[in-house]
Amino acid sequence: MSEEFELxxxxxxxxxxxxxxxxxxxxxxxxxxxxxxxxxxPVMVDAYGSQTPINQxxxxxxxxxxxxxxxxxxxxLVGKVEKAxxxxxxxxxxxxxxxxxxxxxxxxxxxxxxELTKVAGQYxxxxxxxxxxxxxxxxxxxxxxxxxxxxxxxxxxWEAEVQDLTDKMIKAVDAALETKQAEIMxx
Numbered sequence: 661m662s663e664e665f666e667l668x669x670x671x672x673x674x675x676x677x678x679x680x681x682x683x684x685x686x687x688x689x690x691x692x693x694x695x696x697x698x699x700x701x702p703v704m705v706d707a708y709g710s711q712t713p714i715n716q717x718x719x720x721x722x723x724x725x726x727x728x729x730x731x732x733x734x735x736x737l738v739g740k741v742e743k744a745x746x747x748x749x750x751x752x753x754x755x756x757x758x759x760x761x762x763x764x765x766x767x768x769x770x771x772x773x774x775e776l777t778k779v780a781g782q783y784x785x786x787x788x789x790x791x792x793x794x795x796x797x798x799x800x801x802x803x804x805x806x807x808x809x810x811x812x813x814x815x816x817x818w819e820a821e822v823q824d825l826t827d828k829m830i831k832a833v834d835a836a837l838e839t840k841q842a843e844i845m846x847x
Contacts, residue, residue, distance in 0.1 A: 669798075695763075742754045
């Protein structure tokens, strides 16, 4: 059994990448004072009896740096899209113009920028915890193989592999956080 142990590092990496992808999605939803279509990605609309992403009920555009527009395809959904945006808590007041919903992005004040950097820090901490959980799963697999007769050298090799993968992911999370915080604080 000990000769056959092969830790699935690809699976661990895939799961850590998933935590990183989730972090990037959460970061995209944070307003930075600049208009971005991705800030509406987490907003779901109650359309046709189910929760639907905004980009599936209308076209999302960024015609200018401080404006996002949504051209809703179904006139009957305009009110629901507007309600979903208001209730999501982006701090943006939608303006209606027929089937087009305009979202003027207000300038962020210093206090709000600091709050957003704290929120970004919380998102990054959640991602770090997810990465560490994947690391723990890998270490548990190694311990189980050790109890089944894996040599100590193999154990140390696999633990070093898992730790190396974890360290790289944590650095990537920290780098993403630094970039996002700089973007938020930029006036």
